[in-house]
Amino acid sequence: MAFLRIFVALLLMGDVAHAAEVRVAVAANFSTPAQQIAAAFTAATGHKVTLSAGSTGKLYAQIKNGAPFDALLAADAETPAKLETEGVGVAGSRFVYATGRLILWSKRAGWVDDQGEVLAKGAFEHLAIADPKLAPYGAAAIEVLEKRGLLETLRPRFVQGENIAQVHPFVVSGNAELGFLALSQVMREGKITEGSAWIVPAGLHRPIHQEAILLTKGRNNPAARDWLDHLRGEMARSVMRAFGYL
Amino acid sequence: MPLDPADWQALWLTAKLATVTTLVLLVLGTPLAWWLARTRSAWKGPISALVAMPLILPPTVLGFYLLLFMGPEGWLGRFTHALGWGYLPFTFGGLVVASVIYSLPFVVQPIQNAFEVVGSVPLEAAATLRASPLDAFLTVAIPQARSGFITAAVLGFAHTVGEFGVVLMIGGNIPNATQVVSVQIYAHVEALEYTQAHGLAGGLVCFSFAILLIMNRVRRPGQRG
Amino acid sequence: MNDTIRVVCRLARRDFTLEVDLTWPDQGVTALFGPSGSGKSTLLRILAGLERPPAGRVAVRGNIWQDDAQGIFWPTHRRPIGLVFQDPALFSHLNVQDNLIYGLKRVPEASRRVPLDRAIELLGIGGLLERRVTNLSGGERQRVAIARALAVSPELLLLDEPLAALDVARKQEILPFLERLHRELTMPVVYVSHAPDEVARLADHLVVLEAGRVVAEGPLGATLARLDPPVRLGEESGVVLETVIGARDEAWQLCRADFPGGTLWIRDHGLALGQRARVRVLARDVSLALEHHPHTSIQNILPGVVNALAEDQHPANTLARVLVGETPLVARITRRSAAHLELTPGKPVWVQVKSVALIE
Numbered sequence: 001m002a003f004l005r006i007f008v009a010l011l012l013m014g015d016v017a018h019a020a021e022v023r024v025a026v027a028a029n030f031s032t033p034a035q036q037i038a039a040a041f042t043a044a045t046g047h048k049v050t051l052s053a054g055s056t057g058k059l060y061a062q063i064k065n066g067a068p069f070d071a072l073l074a075a076d077a078e079t080p081a082k083l084e085t086e087g088v089g090v091a092g093s094r095f096v097y098a099t100g101r102l103i104l105w106s107k108r109a110g111w112v113d114d115q116g117e118v119l120a121k122g123a124f125e126h127l128a129i130a131d132p133k134l135a136p137y138g139a140a141a142i143e144v145l146e147k148r149g150l151l152e153t154l155r156p157r158f159v160q161g162e163n164i165a166q167v168h169p170f171v172v173s174g175n176a177e178l179g180f181l182a183l184s185q186v187m188r189e190g191k192i193t194e195g196s197a198w199i200v201p202a203g204l205h206r207p208i209h210q211e212a213i214l215l216t217k218g219r220n221n222p223a224a225r226d227w228l229d230h231l232r233g234e235m236a237r238s239v240m241r242a243f244g245y246l
Numbered sequence: 247m248p249l250d251p252a253d254w255q256a257l258w259l260t261a262k263l264a265t266v267t268t269l270v271l272l273v274l275g276t277p278l279a280w281w282l283a284r285t286r287s288a289w290k291g292p293i294s295a296l297v298a299m300p301l302i303l304p305p306t307v308l309g310f311y312l313l314l315f316m317g318p319e320g321w322l323g324r325f326t327h328a329l330g331w332g333y334l335p336f337t338f339g340g341l342v343v344a345s346v347i348y349s350l351p352f353v354v355q356p357i358q359n360a361f362e363v364v365g366s367v368p369l370e371a372a373a374t375l376r377a378s379p380l381d382a383f384l385t386v387a388i389p390q391a392r393s394g395f396i397t398a399a400v401l402g403f404a405h406t407v408g409e410f411g412v413v414l415m416i417g418g419n420i421p422n423a424t425q426v427v428s429v430q431i432y433a434h435v436e437a438l439e440y441t442q443a444h445g446l447a448g449g450l451v452c453f454s455f456a457i458l459l460i461m462n463r464v465r466r467p468g469q470r471g
Numbered sequence: 472m473n474d475t476i477r478v479v480c481r482l483a484r485r486d487f488t489l490e491v492d493l494t495w496p497d498q499g500v501t502a503l504f505g506p507s508g509s510g511k512s513t514l515l516r517i518l519a520g521l522e523r524p525p526a527g528r529v530a531v532r533g534n535i536w537q538d539d540a541q542g543i544f545w546p547t548h549r550r551p552i553g554l555v556f557q558d559p560a561l562f563s564h565l566n567v568q569d570n571l572i573y574g575l576k577r578v579p580e581a582s583r584r585v586p587l588d589r590a591i592e593l594l595g596i597g598g599l600l601e602r603r604v605t606n607l608s609g610g611e612r613q614r615v616a617i618a619r620a621l622a623v624s625p626e627l628l629l630l631d632e633p634l635a636a637l638d639v640a641r642k643q644e645i646l647p648f649l650e651r652l653h654r655e656l657t658m659p660v661v662y663v664s665h666a667p668d669e670v671a672r673l674a675d676h677l678v679v680l681e682a683g684r685v686v687a688e689g690p691l692g693a694t695l696a697r698l699d700p701p702v703r704l705g706e707e708s709g710v711v712l713e714t715v716i717g718a719r720d721e722a723w724q725l726c727r728a729d730f731p732g733g734t735l736w737i738r739d740h741g742l743a744l745g746q747r748a749r750v751r752v753l754a755r756d757v758s759l760a761l762e763h764h765p766h767t768s769i770q771n772i773l774p775g776v777v778n779a780l781a782e783d784q785h786p787a788n789t790l791a792r793v794l795v796g797e798t799p800l801v802a803r804i805t806r807r808s809a810a811h812l813e814l815t816p817g818k819p820v821w822v823q824v825k826s827v828a829l830i831e
Contacts, residue, residue, distance in 0.1 A: 058436060126418070158418075162433060174317050174319050175318065175336065371560035374519060376578060376623060377577060385573075390563065
């Protein structure tokens with residue numbers, strides 16, 4: 001009996017001492033920064049982070065249907081708000097973790113000017129954007145075109161990706177000469193790595209707020225709260241800045 | 247049904263894409279299947295494997311490579327551009343090309359099997375009855391392989407209707423050109439428009455069931471032949 | 472040589488090499504006879520153009536169908552042949568009528584010499600025309616296949632073991648039709664078979680193949696009577712005689728079949744006087760004696776002269792060829808009898824024929 005008691009105690013101790021796990025659903029556009037932030041988080045706390053990247057709409061459907069996530073890093077503000085209202089997200093846990101930057105990008109160096117005049121010149125066949133109905137970056141791109149008065153002229157040249165990640169190969173392969181992308185897709189270490197780009201001024205569209213929320217499944221996981229705190233910290237912010245998030 | 251005009255357009259486009267693809271596949275696949283069924287060439291193995299590749303390759307991989315090959319920097323893209331056809335991604339023609347590649351094994355293999363079952367005896371008999379090789383092919387091999395053709399057409403059509411990953415990669419979601427039903431369903435799900443998604447998805451489920459049912463019906467009497 | 476069929480070829484196969492240089496008359500039925508693997512079917516397929524031996528030569532009635540030296544090769548569909556396979560190879564997607572006209576409608580009007588009605592009537596398939604081929608019996612299928620081949624008015628009819636896949640009853644159903652073709656059509660026929668009784672009934676000319684080589688070749692009667700080497704038919708060894716009915720004995724229901732140099736009494740099958748009849752005398756049914764024994768049940772005892780002796784397949788037996796007049800008969804006797812009777816070529820003997828079969 002004594003032996004059994006010690007064994008159980010060891011098991012319990014082991015459990016307490018064991019690092020906890022955080023299961024995070026993350027919007028596709030934030031997947032790469034999230035990996036870097038998670039690595040730093042694990043190094044600092046010993047907690048393991050499991051990232052599942054996908055489009056926000058798909059992640060929403062999965063969460064609603066019982067997917068085992070502790071937290072969601074969405075690509076927009078609406079989805080976390082909806083989850084909160086529906087009681088699947090923990091009330092009051094929402095916050096903006098990153099603000100995305102929209103850019104107009106081409107693979108051709110020196111083609112896109114820093115005022116975005118290339119749009120009005122119209123010397124292109126296809127303009128790739130994310131589906132405005134589905135992706136905040138798509139909706140922002142539509143706002144920009146509206147403000148420039150080019151929306152109806154350019155609409156016939158749209159080729160749409162289901163999300164911003166889908167748009168990237170269209171433009172990188174050269175099949176679309178121009179595309180509205182997330183700055184985070186082409187920026188590494190604070191620099192745009194290739195092609196030419198116009199970083200769209202924040203005033204031309206409503207800010208692309210990406211919100212995070214603690215989910216009810218993670219309510220009792222202290223590591224999940226730690227993760228969300230970490231996301232607000234300076235270490236995470238510097239990673240996001242290097243990827244072009246505000 | 248809670249379908250909006252874009253959904254109906256997607257349905258019509260999908261039917262058109264599947265029909266055109268199936269016809270192209272029957273025209274291209276028949277000689278290929280014939281060659282595979284009859285040849286003793288050392289190329290038979292590699293060519294069969296190539297034809298079967300889309301069975302194994304994830305559609306997104308296929309779509310990604312097609313996007314590269316058919317684009318301005320791809321050899322196929324340069325070729326179509328040189329011919330004055332422009333580049334194929336984001337066009338209906340591009341979807342047809344991709345669907346033909348993607349559904350190739352579903353058409354070639356049933357026809358090839360049917361030709362193998364027909365064998366050489368009826369064709370030799372036709373030759374002794376003054377039929378040239380082409381004549382014998384058209385009047386003996388094809389009618390005798392009828393059930394294989396029906397299976398091939400149904401599978402090719404159905405498989406093209408169900409195609410998603412490839413379209414996502416090279417389509418660009420352009421209404422009336424590349425916005426097909428499977429992509430439309432995906433978009434509805436993403437946009438949390440579940441009612442419309444159910445409408446289309448339910449329709450696809452019924453369609454698939456009907457296709458398989460028809461195929462069973464049609465094949466049974468043809469089996470002996 | 473406008474009245475011959477000639478095949479020269481060498482073709483290596485897995486189990487034999489076919490190497491022939493053959494010429495035979497373009498009249499009547501020529502049987503290509505031999506065991507399986509002897510190359511007889513391959514030879515037929517070469518005639519049909521279904522096989523193409525390298526450096527081969529095929530000439531039929533003065534037309535060169537293949538001569539690789541001159542770069543000539545007529546593909547099968549250009550050769551004026553009709554071919555019946557062992558498997559009837561009817562088109563399962565067509566009914567009987569459409570099978571019959573498949574070849575016919577591809578033959579120019581000017582070349583149609585066998586009217587379809589005639590082919591249908593010859594093979595007795597008038598009642599089957601609307602039937603699906605899948606609903607025919609084996610014998611019916613083969614008759615349709617033969618009629619289909621005839622309907623293209625071939626200049627050369629090729630039959631590749633058309634009876635081999637059929638049971639005895641079905642064979643008996645088809646053989647009379649083949650005999651009718653033989654009698655009533657003038658086109659030359661090449662008939663591949665490994666069945667001695669079919670050959671005896673149908674052939675006029677015999678080519679015997681073994682392991683890809685021709686071992687005997689010539690008119691049927693003379694070839695069957697050859698002993699150098701003998702045509703190996705085992706129990707079926709014997710000769711075929713072309714006879715004419717010379718007399719009838721109605722009291723005993725017998726008739727007399729006359730051949731050059733002798734006569735044989737056979738059962739009366741109702742043949743008219745003067746009618747031609749083909750009879751078969753098996754070697755095992757012939758015995759030899761040095762004296763005439765009138766007190767015997769054997770009806771046919773003929774005087775003859777020993778012409779040649781040869782080893783038989785079993786070492787206890789010997790085959791003796793005896794000339795009755797100018798016609799050879801073959802007797803299978805034991806070697807001991809041959810020694811006791813001191814048989815040597817030139818010795819006169821009495822030929823006792825125990826049984827004779829009328830085959831046509």
